[in-house]
Amino acid sequence: MGDIIADEALQLYNRDSSDCRRHCKNVKDNVHGLILLDPLALKFIDTEQFQRLRDLKQLGVTHLVFPGAVHSRFEHSLGVYHLAGAAVNELKRYQGSELGIETFDMQAVKLAGLLHDVGHGPFSHMFESGFLPKVLGGAKWSHEDMSYRLVDYIVDEHNIEMDDGMLKKVKEMIVASTEHGSADSVKEKRFLYDIVANGRNSIDVDKFDYIVRDSRACGLGCSFEFERLFQTMRVMDDEICYRAKEYLTISKMFNTRADLHRTVYTHSKVKAIELMVVDALLKANNHLQITSKIHDPAEFWKLDDTIIKRIEIDPHPALKESRDLISRIRRRDLYQFCNEFTVPRDELEHFRDITAKDIICSQVSGGVTLQEDDVVVSNTKIDLTRGKINPLGSIKFFQDYDSDKSFTIGDGSISQLLPSCCLDRIVKVYAKKPELVAAVSDAFENFQEQKYGRKTQVHGTPQKKKQRKL
Numbered sequence: 001m002g003d004i005i006a007d008e009a010l011q012l013y014n015r016d017s018s019d020c021r022r023h024c025k026n027v028k029d030n031v032h033g034l035i036l037l038d039p040l041a042l043k044f045i046d047t048e049q050f051q052r053l054r055d056l057k058q059l060g061v062t063h064l065v066f067p068g069a070v071h072s073r074f075e076h077s078l079g080v081y082h083l084a085g086a087a088v089n090e091l092k093r094y095q096g097s098e099l100g101i102e103t104f105d106m107q108a109v110k111l112a113g114l115l116h117d118v119g120h121g122p123f124s125h126m127f128e129s130g131f132l133p134k135v136l137g138g139a140k141w142s143h144e145d146m147s148y149r150l151v152d153y154i155v156d157e158h159n160i161e162m163d164d165g166m167l168k169k170v171k172e173m174i175v176a177s178t179e180h181g182s183a184d185s186v187k188e189k190r191f192l193y194d195i196v197a198n199g200r201n202s203i204d205v206d207k208f209d210y211i212v213r214d215s216r217a218c219g220l221g222c223s224f225e226f227e228r229l230f231q232t233m234r235v236m237d238d239e240i241c242y243r244a245k246e247y248l249t250i251s252k253m254f255n256t257r258a259d260l261h262r263t264v265y266t267h268s269k270v271k272a273i274e275l276m277v278v279d280a281l282l283k284a285n286n287h288l289q290i291t292s293k294i295h296d297p298a299e300f301w302k303l304d305d306t307i308i309k310r311i312e313i314d315p316h317p318a319l320k321e322s323r324d325l326i327s328r329i330r331r332r333d334l335y336q337f338c339n340e341f342t343v344p345r346d347e348l349e350h351f352r353d354i355t356a357k358d359i360i361c362s363q364v365s366g367g368v369t370l371q372e373d374d375v376v377v378s379n380t381k382i383d384l385t386r387g388k389i390n391p392l393g394s395i396k397f398f399q400d401y402d403s404d405k406s407f408t409i410g411d412g413s414i415s416q417l418l419p420s421c422c423l424d425r426i427v428k429v430y431a432k433k434p435e436l437v438a439a440v441s442d443a444f445e446n447f448q449e450q451k452y453g454r455k456t457q458v459h460g461t462p463q464k465k466k467q468r469k470l
Contacts, residue, residue, distance in 0.1 A: 031213050035082040043160045055304035060124035061273045066218040073117050083205035084113030087195050090230050108166050112173035112196045119146030122305050130278045135291050144178045153297035190238045201394040202385040211256055218264050224256045236406045241396040254384040261382045268337040271378045280325040284311050287318040335430040338441040341448055343425040353379040354427045362447035368439040378428040388423045
């Protein structure tokens with residue numbers, strides 16, 4: 001009886017429309033239109049662990065700068081589920097018999113898309129990359145690993161009946177792009193593991209959804225058309241390949257993602273608010289015991305973005321400093337952006353994160369003596385997904401549909417406009433109090449001159465002077 005529900009879901013594709021209406025649900029998505037949810041997917045969606053994703057904003061605190069960015073991990077997960085199904089359907093339509101794609105495979109890929117983000121913590125990636133590194137002392141934690149564990153927890157907690165082989169496959173697809181992923185050891189149908197989280201060349205439906213969804217929510221245009229890639233993709237040598245004429249479409253995907261990082265995800269005010277929320281969580285951690293919940297799925301799923309409201313309304317004295325920081329955010333009394341600096345290309349190889357101590361040690365003189373707690377530094381990496389390496393070099397192409405060989409394309413073969421370096425490291429410096437902006441700006445410029453031999457200039461004017469006018 002263990003796979004009755006799975007079998008029911010898989011057979012729906014072959015049933016008449018009235019039966020499908022009885023067992024499936026349609027939801028209207030503002031990006032993809034109608035999304036058809038099958039019975040097994042609904043078993044997961046209708047749990048408190050998955051519904052929690054409604055209380056996790058896709059872009060964390062970004063809505064406090066871009067008001068439209070209030071979409072959640074819930075709708076993004078439905079979108080990835082939909083696109084995962086569309087991708088595997090396209091492959092089955094044109095190569096199904098050749099590749100041996102079965103309804104079992106199709107269901108597993110869709111469920112992996114649905115559940116890939118269920119392990120995210122509060123405030124999107126800020127929790128994982130901003131808060132946890134400061135409290136775990138170097139210990140590793142990733143939302144993919146927590147998603148892997150939460151899937152097991154949901155199945156056990158809600159007695160969801162599904163085939164053990166499918167459950168294993170879904171979990172492996174979720175972590176396929178991580179260092180703990182096991183996709184490289186898969187002996188057959190390896191291409192299925194690249195649809196949701198692609199560790200081989202970074203083209204996956206997760207990016208397709210959030211690039212379009214985030215661009216729309218933030219009021220930005222998006223010229224990347226993932227539909228073109230669906231129409232031209234083909235599996236060769238167990239890997240999804242693309243027609244050579246779509247090279248620039250794929251390049252546009254990576255560059256649109258990088259533009260989102262530069263203009264939205266790492267916007268100077270977004271980063272200021274993130275830094276304040278991280279400080280608030282750090283100060284509240286002992287009282288709320290946040291980190292005690294991050295290793296146990298039964299406790300972890302109870303963490304979401306509402307933790308900020310809990311801090312804000314809890315009168316306990318232990319939360320006063322955290323409450324004060326949240327109040328400052330509400331009143332727009334933010335950490336003040338002072339300056340930023342893009343690390344020179346020839347220094348990228350030896351770059352290490354810049355710290356507040358580096359900045360204050362570079363203070364020469366002045367009326368104010370800076371302390372480490374006066375300064376906050378954000379070290380940001382913006383790339384095309386693979387550091388300095390151009391991900392386009394890892395993608396396999398084919399010439400036309402009569403071709404039986406795949407190949408890679410060198411940068412110079414397409415356009416001289418493609419970047420010669422695919423990585424930026426940007427250091428942003430903030431003062432916690434407005435009256436310290438000038439002193440922090442001076443110290444940061446001194447640091448740049450000592451380390452790199454030059455200062456940041458914005459249109460020929462030092463950033464600190466511009467800052468004083470704001």
